[in-house]
Amino acid sequence: MTAIAPLFVSxxxxxxxxxxxxxxxxxxxLGRRLPRPQAVVVASAHWDSGRPLVGGAARPDTLHELCAGARGLCQKRYGAPGAPALADRIAGLLVDAGLPASVDRERGLDHGAWAPLALMFPDADIPVVPISIQSRLGAAHHLALGRALAPLTDAGVLVLGSGGITNNVHASHGRPVDAPCPEWVSRFQEWLADGLAAGDPAALAAALERAPGRRENHPTPEHLMPLFVALGAAGPGAAVRRLHASVAHGALAMDAYAFNPLATGGSAAARSRILEDVA
Structure with a gap:
């Protein structure tokens, strides 16, 4: 079975x-180039809870919590199946790691989950399990949450973090998709890229609050936390690859990353092929 590198997308x-x-x-x-996963476990910035929750619905609803003003968006449906047994296993992994997790049998897929998946896997035939973040607990907590999910990658499960490299919605509002970005956006974008390339996730998590332009780019922190879930799922020594970099509406950096878990079991050759597939 092909191991799947954890990903972060904006x-x-x-x-x-x-x-x-x-x-x-x-x-x-990206969806066309990836190995087909057995399932997708997606940590979205739009499911933020006090403690870890895992979506265990057999047929998750498509949630439209942010579709006002976007003509046609509320009519979109993403009918991927859930995976209740996998949700139970994930909750067990989290509990074993000391994280007080439980399964929510009713949770649907918010737009942070279904929107990128609808582009990556439009046939909606791959089981999807959502998992919540806890933004008030910070980046180090999400690294630990991701590390608990690491065994899934060798089982062909894609751990996907979905958030935003920058997320100042007020600054982006009303601006065209190709609007130029201010220096405070690009400076944070490159600071984060350099921090990921340095290969020390714990140091990056600790330095996050001191990042240049952190408050301007993230008035609230939830859109960065899924990145640390994906990074943690790759395990120690992960090779980081920046797959995409762009900015939408002047203030939303749309970068994507693959975290290739070269140091966590499986053959290096097999894991290297994962990155070749998304080159």
Whole structure:
């Protein structure tokens, strides 16, 4: 069975799937290049809870929590099946790691989950299990949450973090998708890229609050936390590859990353092929 490298993608504005942008084209192409996963476990910035919750619905609903003003978005449906047994296993992994997790049998897929998946896997035939973040607990907590999910990658499960490299919605509002970005966006974008390339996730998590422009780019922290879930799922020594970089609406950096878990079991050759598939 092919191991699947954990990924982080930026899902952007709610109507990203309706228009044309470099990030939308990238996500469509990414899905065609990836090995087909057995299932997708997606940590979305839009499911933020006090403690870890795992979606265990057999047929998750398509949630439209942010579709106001986006014509056609509320009619979109993503009918991927759930995986209740996998949800139970994930909750067990989290509990074993000391995280007080439980399964929510009713939770659907919010737009942070279904919108990128609709572009990556439009046939909606791969089981999807959502998992919540706890943004108030910070980046180190999400690294630990991701590390608990690491065994899934060798079982052919894609651990996907869906958030935003930057997410100042107020600054992006009303601006065209190809609007130029201010220096405070690009500076944070490159600071984060350099921090990921340095290969020390714990140091990056600790330094996050001191990042240049952190408050301007993330007035609230939830859109960065899924990145640390995906990074943690790759385990120690993960090779980081930046798959895409662009900015939408002037203030939404849409970068995507693969975290190749070269140091956590399986053959290096097999894991290297994962990155070749998304080159």
């Amino acid at each position: 899902h952007g504005a709610p109507d990203m799937i309706l228009g044309h942008s470099p990030a939308r084209a990238f996500l469509q192409d």
